[in-house]
Amino acid sequence: MASSIDPAPARSSAHSEQLGGQARRDLADAPLLAAARGATPSRLPVWFMRQAGRSLPEYRSLRQGVSMLNACFDPALLTEITLQPVRRHGVDAAILFSDIVVPLRAAGVEVEIASGVGPVVSTPVRAAGDVEALPELHAEQVAPVADGVRMLVSELGEVPLIGFAGAPFTLASYLIEGGPSKNHERTKALMHAEPELWHRLMSKLAAMAVTFLRAQLAAGADAVQLFDSWAGALSERDYREFVLPHSTAVLDGIADAGVPRIHFGVGTGELLPAMRQAGADVVGVDWRVPLDEAARRMSRDAAGPPAVQGNLDPALLLASWEVLDRQVRRIADEGRAAAGHVFNLGHGVLPETDADVLTRIVDLVHELRP
Numbered sequence: 340m341a342s343s344i345d346p347a348p349a350r351s352s353a354h355s356e357q358l359g360g361q362a363r364r365d366l367a368d369a370p371l372l373a374a375a376r377g378a379t380p381s382r383l384p385v386w387f388m389r390q391a392g393r394s395l396p397e398y399r400s401l402r403q404g405v406s407m408l409n410a411c412f413d414p415a416l417l418t419e420i421t422l423q424p425v426r427r428h429g430v431d432a433a434i435l436f437s438d439i440v441v442p443l444r445a446a447g448v449e450v451e452i453a454s455g456v457g458p459v460v461s462t463p464v465r466a467a468g469d470v471e472a473l474p475e476l477h478a479e480q481v482a483p484v485a486d487g488v489r490m491l492v493s494e495l496g497e498v499p500l501i502g503f504a505g506a507p508f509t510l511a512s513y514l515i516e517g518g519p520s521k522n523h524e525r526t527k528a529l530m531h532a533e534p535e536l537w538h539r540l541m542s543k544l545a546a547m548a549v550t551f552l553r554a555q556l557a558a559g560a561d562a563v564q565l566f567d568s569w570a571g572a573l574s575e576r577d578y579r580e581f582v583l584p585h586s587t588a589v590l591d592g593i594a595d596a597g598v599p600r601i602h603f604g605v606g607t608g609e610l611l612p613a614m615r616q617a618g619a620d621v622v623g624v625d626w627r628v629p630l631d632e633a634a635r636r637m638s639r640d641a642a643g644p645p646a647v648q649g650n651l652d653p654a655l656l657l658a659s660w661e662v663l664d665r666q667v668r669r670i671a672d673e674g675r676a677a678a679g680h681v682f683n684l685g686h687g688v689l690p691e692t693d694a695d696v697l698t699r700i701v702d703l704v705h706e707l708r709p
């Protein structure tokens with residue numbers, strides 16, 4: 340079933356740029372897409388968050404002398420980096436090599452990715468004027484990313500490409516804190532002390548995420564993942580009041596593309612039903628809650644139970660093969676309790692991981708019954 344998407348964001352008439360949407364590839368039988376729909380895939384699909392990155396020597400050599408963000412705006416380079424783990428491991432999906440701060444940078448926000456630290460924002464967003472000054476993202480500002488997506492879908496054959504964006508809360512945390520944060524204290528303080536300002540900021544970030552995702556979808560991405568990595572810092576009550584409406588706006592804003600939407604966070608055991616309600620087809624689960632329990636927590640959803648993804652603790656990639664073999668089989672068993680199962684880690688690959696271990700996991704997952 341080929342479908343196409345109008346690249347103009349649904350939520351704002353101000354975004355009228357046309358990227359020239361192209362017909363999506365017909366990959367209905369790809370294991371990832373079948374599992375995401377709740378159909379039985381031909382094999383258990385597996386990919387790894389942060390598969391394109393520092394665990395690969397070929398990645399480290401390509402990145403020599405190129406800053407992270409420059410790499411993200413170079414279509415040929417981002418294409419090659421995205422393909423590296425697909426070639427090496429035989430995973431069932433490619434994840435676009437980019438970063439959650441790419442749309443901010445594209446729109447003109449001064450943000451860098453500091454080596455060994457992560458995103459750093461030179462002027463944090465903390466007052467009404469800062470929120471007003473936050474620019475809107477226009478699709479042509481992420482044209483190099485869309486060019487990379489077009490190159491990728493022409494090279495990937497039968498392997499689906501997952502596009503992605505950072506969810507409004509996780510982006511808001513980087514903007515308000517000015518960089519990575521353990522406690523998200525300024526973010527939580529602003530949310531509660533100035534709820535109107537908070538919602539204005541979150542609406543702007545949601546619109547940006549929709550524009551970024553629609554640009555990737557118009558260029559041919561086959562699925563998307565919304566990364567709300569730090570949402571687990573919130574209570575369910577705060578998540579529902581301050582975050583859920585905005586993540587829902589992002590996922591609703593791309594619903595017409597008809598592609599699987601994966602919604603991921605860390606430490607979100609208490610938030611799984613709410614994250615499902617935001618509109619996800621597949622809900623990401625970290626290592627704290629087993630997949631059968633995650634499926635149980637979401638089983639009463641009005642839209643029916645979702646597919647699940649995740650659960651292998653990335654720290655265990657450094658353990659012996661005996662340990663990993665047991666964990667992989669356990670997760671495959673527990674995943675069968677869900678409407679669909681995409682094998683993945685509970686969070687991203689750690690840089691010190693031996694890449695050969697990832698290949699061995701892919702081979703084992705592919706031997707197991709879906």
Ligand code: 1CP
Pocket residue numbers: 387388389390391392393407434435436437438439440452454455456457458503509518519520566568687
């Ligand atoms: O120079 C480098 O290699 C820097 C390391 C790096 C890489 C490889 C960063 C900086 N970003 C990325 C790529 C990246 N970022 C991908 C690539 C695709 C893949 O998965 O293979 C993706 C999906 C992201 C998304 C991202 N960036 C998230 C969400 C996913 C997650 O891990 O939770 C987050 C939170 C970021 C921010 C970020 N960017 C980089 C770092 C080190 C961080 C985290 C910093 C922190 O702890 O707050």
